[in-house]
Amino acid sequence: AQSVTQPDIHITVSEGASLELRCNYSYGATPYLFWYVQSPGQGLQLLLKYFSGDTLVQGIKGFEAEFKRSQSSFNLRKPSVHWSDAAEYFCAVGAGTASKLTFGTGTRLQVTL
Amino acid sequence: DTEVTQTPKHLVMGMTNKKSLKCEQHMGHRAMYWYKQKAKKPPELMFVYSYEKLSINESVPSRFSPECPNSSLLNLHLHALQPEDSALYLCASSQDRAGSNQPQHFGDGTRLSIL
Numbered sequence: 405a406q407s408v409t410q411p412d413i414h415i416t417v418s419e420g421a422s423l424e425l426r427c428n429y430s431y432g433a434t435p436y437l438f439w440y441v442q443s444p445g446q447g448l449q450l451l452l453k454y455f456s457g458d459t460l461v462q463g464i465k466g467f468e469a470e471f472k473r474s475q476s477s478f479n480l481r482k483p484s485v486h487w488s489d490a491a492e493y494f495c496a497v498g499a500g501t502a503s504k505l506t507f508g509t510g511t512r513l514q515v516t517l
Numbered sequence: 518d519t520e521v522t523q524t525p526k527h528l529v530m531g532m533t534n535k536k537s538l539k540c541e542q543h544m545g546h547r548a549m550y551w552y553k554q555k556a557k558k559p560p561e562l563m564f565v566y567s568y569e570k571l572s573i574n575e576s577v578p579s580r581f582s583p584e585c586p587n588s589s590l591l592n593l594h595l596h597a598l599q600p601e602d603s604a605l606y607l608c609a610s611s612q613d614r615a616g617s618n619q620p621q622h623f624g625d626g627t628r629l630s631i632l
Contacts, residue, residue: 436618447521447607447623448560455618494559498618504573505621507559 406431406499410508418516419487425480425511427495436498437478438505439469443491451493454478465489490515520544521624523608529630532598538627540591540608549591550621551583552607560607566591567613595629603631 407430417423429435436455440448452463459471469480478495495508521542530536540549548567552560565573566585580602582594591608605626611619 438620440623445625445628447523447625448609450620450622453618453620504562504565510557510559 406435406497406506408495408497408506408508410493410495410511412511413509414512414514416514416516417485420484423480423482423485423489423513425493425495425513427478427480427508428476429478429495429497430476431497431499433499434473437469437471438496438498439463439467439478439480440494440496440507441465441491442494442510448494451480485513485515487515487517489513521608521610521622523606523624523627525627526625527628527630529632530595530598531632532600534598535594535596537595538593538606538608538629540593540624541589542610542622543589544610544622545588545612546610546622547588547613548611548619549585550609550611551591551593552609552623554605554607554626556604564593598629598631600631603629605629 409428411426438453439451441451442448451467452461454461454471462468467482471478493511496505498505524539550565551563554560562575563577564583569585580597584592607626608624609621611621
């Protein structure tokens with residue numbers, strides 16, 4: 405069965421600083437990988453997805469993620485964080501023919517001004 | 518703005534009440550999902566509907582009863598809930614369930630409190 409690990413429960417960065425959120429997955433074949441963001445009191449918004457092809461994927465709101473098969477990682481990055489990026493970030497993996505997403509435990513991002 | 522609409526946004530009910538949560542999407546998606554999310558936790562899958570048929574039930578207690586009247590609507594009927602059922606209930610949809618490469622689009626959820 406697939407699994408996702410987000411090692412950082414809580415990260416604090418200053419506005420304008422760069423950001424990297426870590427995600428490691430476990431799955432035997434090529435997984436389908438997603439990053440979602442959840443602001444307080446809201447649902448999950450899809451930031452970006454990786455299925456195949458170019459290992460560097462661009463998403464919305466200036467985010468990007470890089471798939472590294474050798475490290476089983478799919479880390480999310482942003483070169484300059486804005487205060488509005490403060491939220492909970494979930495990495496998720498979909499695998500096989502089932503419609504199940506396996507979510508990581510999430511990383512809470514705090515942005516200081 | 519979310520393309521998956523959930524109503525109501527908040528619901529408070531007693532343990533003997535019967536209520537329903539509603540979810541609507543007009544993206545032509547044929548797969549719809551219910552998730553439960555406790556505070557500071559990731560969403561947990563409850564049910565999956567594919568082409569209006571229940572395809573996955575993650576061993577959810579029978580006090581939760583899903584219904585998919587048509588391809589745009591998904592309901593979750595609630596009866597005799599327990600305090601531990603208090604949570605954010607999220608609805609999602611995807612184009613179809615022919616593989617896990619379909620991104621799921623989420624609504625803003627219904628915040629449910631059981632007294």
